[in-house]
Amino acid sequence: MNCFPSFFRKKEDSHTRNTPEIDEEISNIQNVKVKLFTYKELKAVTDDFCESNKIGEGGFGSVYKGRLKGGKIAAIKVLSAESRQGVREFLTEINVISEIEHENLVKLYGCCLQNSQRILVYNYLENNSLAQTLLGANRSNIQFNWQTRYRICIGVGKGLAFLHEEVRPYIVHRDIKASNILLDRDLTPKISDFGLAKLIPDNATHVSTRVAGTLGYLAPEYAIGGRLTRKADIYSFGVLVVEIVSGRCNTNTRLPPEEQYLLERTWELYERKELVGLVDTSLNGDFDAEEACRFLKIGLLCTQDNPKRRPSMSTIVKMLTGEMGVDEKNIAKPALISDFMDLKVRGPPRSSGTENTSYNVTSSSDTRENSTLSLGASTFGTLTVSPVYDQSL
Numbered sequence: 001m002n003c004f005p006s007f008f009r010k011k012e013d014s015h016t017r018n019t020p021e022i023d024e025e026i027s028n029i030q031n032v033k034v035k036l037f038t039y040k041e042l043k044a045v046t047d048d049f050c051e052s053n054k055i056g057e058g059g060f061g062s063v064y065k066g067r068l069k070g071g072k073i074a075a076i077k078v079l080s081a082e083s084r085q086g087v088r089e090f091l092t093e094i095n096v097i098s099e100i101e102h103e104n105l106v107k108l109y110g111c112c113l114q115n116s117q118r119i120l121v122y123n124y125l126e127n128n129s130l131a132q133t134l135l136g137a138n139r140s141n142i143q144f145n146w147q148t149r150y151r152i153c154i155g156v157g158k159g160l161a162f163l164h165e166e167v168r169p170y171i172v173h174r175d176i177k178a179s180n181i182l183l184d185r186d187l188t189p190k191i192s193d194f195g196l197a198k199l200i201p202d203n204a205t206h207v208s209t210r211v212a213g214t215l216g217y218l219a220p221e222y223a224i225g226g227r228l229t230r231k232a233d234i235y236s237f238g239v240l241v242v243e244i245v246s247g248r249c250n251t252n253t254r255l256p257p258e259e260q261y262l263l264e265r266t267w268e269l270y271e272r273k274e275l276v277g278l279v280d281t282s283l284n285g286d287f288d289a290e291e292a293c294r295f296l297k298i299g300l301l302c303t304q305d306n307p308k309r310r311p312s313m314s315t316i317v318k319m320l321t322g323e324m325g326v327d328e329k330n331i332a333k334p335a336l337i338s339d340f341m342d343l344k345v346r347g348p349p350r351s352s353g354t355e356n357t358s359y360n361v362t363s364s365s366d367t368r369e370n371s372t373l374s375l376g377a378s379t380f381g382t383l384t385v386s387p388v389y390d391q392s393l
């Protein structure tokens with residue numbers, strides 16, 4: 001089926017062939033190991049980027065499904081205009097990402113850069129993202145029993161430990177959240193979008209176009225001070241672990257006020273020694289209570305206000321597997337972005353989609369000098385954080 005009328009197709013042809021200058025620039029870049037797809041090839045496998053082949057839409061652009069020559073199914077991510085970089089910078093970053101292989105990271109097959117187009121071609125994961133299957137309003141039919149949740153937390157932990165501690169130079173993901181955890185046929189978790197933040201020009205730093213889903217994962221020192229270290233990812237990972245164990249989103253304004261913010265609730269139950277009460281009731285009590293509470297305590301450790309108190313990812317993996325004990329004396333009240341900002345929930349919750357609600361975000365730090373958090377009426381729905389890389393942690 002061809003989705004584009006013929007008068008459009010003529011215009012599209014301008015994407016299908018590079019100018020000689022771009023071809024020359026590509027051929028001059030040395031050590032290009034990543035597979036380069038032509039626009040024509042990707043256009044063909046997605047039936048002209050047809051709506052019926054569209055599987056998602058994120059802050060970076062639209063994602064399509066297509067079968068590549070040779071039979072592999074791919075997720076084809078067409079980067080939006082603001083994500084477009086020069087040929088050299090783009091290929092250099094993509095080359096690095098395509099070399100990274102780990103069981104818990106989504107594999108990048110290759111890319112296409114033709115004139116202004118920037119397209120990434122990834123391994124297609126059959127079981128969608130955790131945001132849709134575990135936390136979405138319309139949960140899927142997948143049974144997330146305790147064993148599966150245990151494997152998912154440890155898998156994501158290992159993938160992140162690899163990015164933080166094995167890859168040289170290390171990669172800070174910057175956007176760890178349930179929608180960036182994809183599941184394969186066997187429900188093995190794969191972290192997506194790693195390295196992508198670097199592809200975005202500095203003046204358009206992407207965190208997410210959808211604040212609602214992302215805000216609750218952001219470490220306050222990053223969201224407010226722009227201070228970016230691996231510990232910001234560890235904060236987000238902690239939030240994710242608590243979501244996986246409890247089976248709910250970090251923010252749910254349909255709940256009674258005292259239960260709306262997941263981390264707040266976790267801390268409260270921890271203090272009352274009732275953590276087990278947070279475990280997803282859909283498990284019907286069929287879980288290992290010692291393990292589940294250990295995971296929740298690790299979630300609290302990861303979300304400590306002082307980044308130095310958050311353990312490294314390899315230590316966290318050891319704590320999750322039980323190889324190392326959880327140091328409870330380091331657990332204090334977690335850092336909550338709502339403690340730093342005036343978060344006003346806007347309007348009634350949407351009836352469809354996830355449990356997240358839109359925020360009208362105004363920052364109490366807006367007036368502070370050197371604040372790098374750019375929020376306010378004109379940026380409603382968009383959170384822009386200008387990262388300042390800090391190698392000290």
Ligand SMILES: Nc1ncnc2c1ncn2[C@@H]1O[C@H](COP(=O)(O)OP(=O)(O)OP(=O)(O)O)[C@@H](O)[C@H]1O
Binds near residue numbers: 056125128180182
């Ligand atoms: N490799 C893949 N395999 C299968 N589906 C995918 C793949 N990559 C993305 N998708 C689908 O496309 C959707 C959009 O993905 P994308 O990574 O662009 O945005 P997001 O993570 O949902 O949001 P954001 O851009 O805010 O991080 C995902 O939620 C998922 O449903």
